[in-house]
Amino acid sequence: MPTPAAHTAHAVHADHAVRAARTAESLTADLPLTALEDLYRDLHRHPELSLHEHRTAAALAGRLRAAGFETADGIGGTGVAGILRNGDGPTVLLRADLDALPVKEETGLPYASEVDGVMHACGHDLHVTWLAGAAGALAAGRDAWSGTLFLVGQPAEESGQGAARMIADGLYERFARPDVLLGQHAVPGPAGLYPHVPGLIMAAATEIDIVVHGRGGHGSRPETTVDPVVTAAYLVTRLQTVVSREIAAGEAAVLTVGRIEAGTRHNIIPAEARIALSLRTRSEQVRERMIGAIRRIAHGECLAAGCPREPEVTVGATFPATVNDAGTDRLIAAVHGELFGAGTVFDPGPAMGSEDFPELAAGSIPYAYWFVTTTPPDVWEQAPGADLAAKLDAVPSNHSPHFAPDPSTIAPGVRTLVSGALAVLSPA
Numbered sequence: 356m357p358t359p360a361a362h363t364a365h366a367v368h369a370d371h372a373v374r375a376a377r378t379a380e381s382l383t384a385d386l387p388l389t390a391l392e393d394l395y396r397d398l399h400r401h402p403e404l405s406l407h408e409h410r411t412a413a414a415l416a417g418r419l420r421a422a423g424f425e426t427a428d429g430i431g432g433t434g435v436a437g438i439l440r441n442g443d444g445p446t447v448l449l450r451a452d453l454d455a456l457p458v459k460e461e462t463g464l465p466y467a468s469e470v471d472g473v474m475h476a477c478g479h480d481l482h483v484t485w486l487a488g489a490a491g492a493l494a495a496g497r498d499a500w501s502g503t504l505f506l507v508g509q510p511a512e513e514s515g516q517g518a519a520r521m522i523a524d525g526l527y528e529r530f531a532r533p534d535v536l537l538g539q540h541a542v543p544g545p546a547g548l549y550p551h552v553p554g555l556i557m558a559a560a561t562e563i564d565i566v567v568h569g570r571g572g573h574g575s576r577p578e579t580t581v582d583p584v585v586t587a588a589y590l591v592t593r594l595q596t597v598v599s600r601e602i603a604a605g606e607a608a609v610l611t612v613g614r615i616e617a618g619t620r621h622n623i624i625p626a627e628a629r630i631a632l633s634l635r636t637r638s639e640q641v642r643e644r645m646i647g648a649i650r651r652i653a654h655g656e657c658l659a660a661g662c663p664r665e666p667e668v669t670v671g672a673t674f675p676a677t678v679n680d681a682g683t684d685r686l687i688a689a690v691h692g693e694l695f696g697a698g699t700v701f702d703p704g705p706a707m708g709s710e711d712f713p714e715l716a717a718g719s720i721p722y723a724y725w726f727v728t729t730t731p732p733d734v735w736e737q738a739p740g741a742d743l744a745a746k747l748d749a750v751p752s753n754h755s756p757h758f759a760p761d762p763s764t765i766a767p768g769v770r771t772l773v774s775g776a777l778a779v780l781s782p783a
Contacts, residue, residue: 369689374782376693379774382496383488383766391488391765394418396466398480402455402473405511408433411453411483415508418487422494424506427529431520435508438530439494444502444781448533449772450715451486452479452512461756477753478541478729481760481768483508485539488769493776500780505533507715515560515672518714527717535683536722537775538712539768543752544728544743545735546761549695549771550703551688551725557677558607560709561642563632564671565590565653568664571626580624584617586660587628590653591615594632597648602641609635609707610645635707637676646670674709680721683779687723690778691771708753723775727768729760 394414403411412428416435419426424437433453460467460474468474475481490506507526511517527533542550567590569583591612602608610632617628632649636642653666692700703726716722730750738749751757 372686372689372693372778375690375774375777378496378499378777378782379690379694379770382492382499382777383770383773386488386492386766386769388766391484391769392762394487395480395484395762395765398483399464399466399475400469402468402470402475402480403453404457404473405454405514405516406432408453408510412508412510415451415453415483415487419490419506422490424490424494424504430526430529431510431517431522431524433510434517434521434524434526436521436526436530437490437506439497439504441497441503442501444500445534445779446503446505446531447776447779448505448507448536448715449486449489449776450507450509450536450538450712451482452509452517453483454479454511454513454517456513456754458754458756462759464759474756476755476758477513478758478760479512481541481729481764482539484765485768485772488765489772489776492769492773499783500777501783502780503531504776504780505531509715512711515562515674515711518711522714522717532717533720535779536712536715536720537687537772537779538722538724539727539771540710540724541729541753541760541764541768542726543730543747543750546729546732546764547695547699547767548728549691549700549725550728551684551691551700551723552702552705553679553681553684553688555637555676555678555705556724557705557710558635558637558707559639559642559676560674561634561636561646562671562673563634563646563649564667564669565630565632565649566667567628567630567653567657568662568666569624569626569628569660570663572624574622574624577624581661581663582624583628583662584625586656586662587615587617587630589660590630590656593652593656594649597645597652601644601648606641607637607705607707608641608645609633611635635709637705674711675713677710677713677724679723683721684723684725686778687725687775690774691725694770694774695767725771727764727771729764731759731761731763
């Protein structure tokens with residue numbers, strides 16, 4: 356049975372959520388939506404790949420300066436940081452990622468990418484717009500809060516490099532070490548939902564590259580060669596057994612072969628084949644077991660094929676698991692529930708997607724990271740399926756060439772950041 360102290364703590368928590376939500380409503384009542392929509396469409400038209408986000412960074416830096424933030428750019432390559440000190444109180448970091456993907460856009464939008472083969476297929480253009488809107492609203496409403504706002508435009512999230520590069524470049528030494536980190540991500544789903552998980556929300560990811568060495572030759576004389584394409588094909592097939600036969604059924608893991616490359620002509624048996632893998636895991640133990648299995652299978656298949664050299668297996672970029680601080684996330688979720696209404700905030704359980712956002716925690720800073728659903732209503736209604744899961748499988752997802760968030764989510768996405776910051780900052 357809850358104690359009187361527990362009832363009191365719950366009441367205080369609820370009162371704080373109500374105040375933060377009402378203040379956020381006030382500060383975002385007159386958002387410059389036309390300007391924010393123009394920014395979003397401009398960013399979408401001009402996507403930039405990881406560590407090449409010069410134009411995007413400049414657009415964000417300009418808006419931070421205009422809002423009164425002390426601003427610096429070029430951090431960790433193309434990162435942007437802005438800080439606004441407003442009296443005593445905690446330091447709250449709000450983060451958006453800047454980079455786009457090597458995806459050819461097929462949305463048919465009037466503001467579709469003008470860069471061939473590059474697209475904002477993961478919503479980072481929307482993230483930047485949300486951050487710019489929150490910067491303006493919180494700066495204009497600084498009479499309502501006390502503390503320090505620390506806004507970060509992070510490069511190279513898609514390659515897993517950006518957050519670590521900004522930390523290594525002295526982000527916190529040059530500005531301030533935050534007390535709390537807040538971030539959010541656009542995802543498919545009927546616009547108007549704000550999923551929160553008070554704990555593990557996203558998996559760790561590991562990139563692995565395999566080079567299979569064969570002996571090249573003419574396609575008419577395969578008996579004089581060791582064909583690495585055939586070996587790579589066996590390897591790709593056998594790798595599918597790692598999750599299905601080597602990982603316990605109660606564990607969550609994904610192994611994806613994202614790329615396989617070999618050869619130059621129809622009648623040339625090449626000397627090597629290259630395979631690129633992505634692993635998704637929720638525990639370090641499972642990750643290490645999968646890496647060990649991949650090494651063993653690669654060496655075994657190459658040995659069976661008579662390859663002249665052992666395969667090269669290289670473990671590359673790793674994204675850490677995203678694990679929310681439970682107390683911080685529950686606080687933000689309570690404010691979002693007050694702001695957007697009952698049923699808009701729920702716990703979907705952890706996703707197998709990955710982020711480098713936890714690198715900004717520098718090992719000890721608590722954080723909350725949540726999702727904002729962005730599928731346009733007409734797309735959602737027309738999607739086949741009778742339930743949420745079926746429709747989610749049918750609508751365009753992140754990294755799809757058809758991924759097109761609804762611009763109507765610009766204002767709610769600004770409000771989630773503003774209300775989240777107000778939940779942590781001291782009231783004026």
